[in-house]
Amino acid sequence: MMILLRSFALVLLACGIGAAHFKLFGTPVQWDLAPNQLATPGVSVSKQLVEGADTPTNVTPEDSQEVDPGVVDDPRAQTGDPPAHAVVLGQHVGLEGAVLLYEMAMNGEGAIVDARRREEYEQGHILGAYHLPPGAFSGGAVPNVVRDFLITSQPVLIYCNGGDCDDSKNVGIKLQEIGFTQIHIFDDGYPAWADAGYDTATGGDP
Amino acid sequence: MSDERRPWLPGWDLAFARLVLAGIFLFAAYMKLRGVDDFARAIPKFELVTDHAIVEWIAYIVPWIEAVCAFALVIGFWARAAALVLFLMLMGFAAAMLSVIARGLEVDCQCFGEYFGARVGWSSIARNVVFMAIAAPVFARGAGMLAIDTAIARRRAAGSEGV
Numbered sequence: 001m002m003i004l005l006r007s008f009a010l011v012l013l014a015c016g017i018g019a020a021h022f023k024l025f026g027t028p029v030q031w032d033l034a035p036n037q038l039a040t041p042g043v044s045v046s047k048q049l050v051e052g053a054d055t056p057t058n059v060t061p062e063d064s065q066e067v068d069p070g071v072v073d074d075p076r077a078q079t080g081d082p083p084a085h086a087v088v089l090g091q092h093v094g095l096e097g098a099v100l101l102y103e104m105a106m107n108g109e110g111a112i113v114d115a116r117r118r119e120e121y122e123q124g125h126i127l128g129a130y131h132l133p134p135g136a137f138s139g140g141a142v143p144n145v146v147r148d149f150l151i152t153s154q155p156v157l158i159y160c161n162g163g164d165c166d167d168s169k170n171v172g173i174k175l176q177e178i179g180f181t182q183i184h185i186f187d188d189g190y191p192a193w194a195d196a197g198y199d200t201a202t203g204g205d206p
Numbered sequence: 207m208s209d210e211r212r213p214w215l216p217g218w219d220l221a222f223a224r225l226v227l228a229g230i231f232l233f234a235a236y237m238k239l240r241g242v243d244d245f246a247r248a249i250p251k252f253e254l255v256t257d258h259a260i261v262e263w264i265a266y267i268v269p270w271i272e273a274v275c276a277f278a279l280v281i282g283f284w285a286r287a288a289a290l291v292l293f294l295m296l297m298g299f300a301a302a303m304l305s306v307i308a309r310g311l312e313v314d315c316q317c318f319g320e321y322f323g324a325r326v327g328w329s330s331i332a333r334n335v336v337f338m339a340i341a342a343p344v345f346a347r348g349a350g351m352l353a354i355d356t357a358i359a360r361r362r363a364a365g366s367e368g369v
Contacts, residue, residue: 003290004290007290007291010271010278010284010287011271011291014271014273014274015271017270017273018263018269021239022263022266022267026242029243029261029262030243134241137241138319164311164313166247166248166314167314170244170247
């Protein structure tokens with residue numbers, strides 16, 4: 001009986017400390033990604049990614065090289081409307097959207113981030129992807145990969161293993177906290193990319 | 207002096223178990239509190255508690271229960287009670303993991319924050335069972351050597367012998 005009472009006292013003490021911690025120092029948890037911020041209309045419209053439904057284009061591995069992800073020379077850009085040929089990408093993208101963002105990354109206009117574990121990354125990842133798991137941000141640190149290779153104003157495609165995998169979303173939230181404004185989550189993840197036969201690589205960071 | 211004459215000092219094995227358990231849970235608590243947002247975001251994935259307000263409280267309180275009990279184990283004060291709390295927590299975690307596996311969910315454990323970001327699976331349950339096996343003797347037999355509980359018991363015994 002005495003042990004039960006002492007156990008209860010320990011739990012009560014911990015609840016008090018936890019509640020004080022939460023009330024005094026706790027910050028609201030960001031449960032999901034914030035909406036992407038669009039580039040200012042008329043200022044930087046070339047290859048601008050526009051919020052909305054996922055891309056309507058059908059890109060296959062064979063013809064993906066012919067797709068220009070954001071050919072924009074349209075007066076509607078000056079009014080803030082989506083340019084006629086702009087690729088419409090949501091924050092969550094499918095395989096086609098991932099291909100377009102991959103091409104932008106290959107042209108130095110974006111980046112790809114692999115949020116999976118190191119061993120998974122080394123076994124195979126999207127060509128040019130940087131390895132950046134959620135754990136790299138532990139303790140509020142800004143990982144070297146972010147500091148050295150990513151640009152806050154450029155789109156970042158993040159993926160993990162698809163399905164219920166949350167790592168890509170968690171990395172996206174961390175990047176938004178740092179100041180990244182165009183986060184795109186590849187929901188189907190690496191398995192879909194590899195199955196479709198797109199470019200992959202093995203080993204360490206590019 | 208034999209253990210029969212000093213039943214409150216069963217030996218070094220309990221002290222070792224107590225300190226190992228304390229180390230595990232201090233580390234787990236530290237990692238969870240270091241990334242409390244990540245821990246909070248992992249909880250609803252278990253689909254047992256989904257209300258965000260409740261989840262935020264859980265995310266702050268669970269690591270502190272681990273930390274307080276681990277600290278009690280380190281100093282050997284109310285060690286049996288602390289071991290009981292941790293044993294029950296491990297049992298609860300194992301039950302939650304079992305339900306995740308039964309429902310076919312793919313959930314990251316976050317048991318040690320981001321340090322071991324492994325998916326919940328049979329290995330996670332096996333790990334919990336091992337930890338329970340470490341906690342059980344401390345709960346059943348006491349703190350062992352180098353503990354405040356033991357020092358108090360020794361003093362009481364000496365007092366009663368003096369009387």
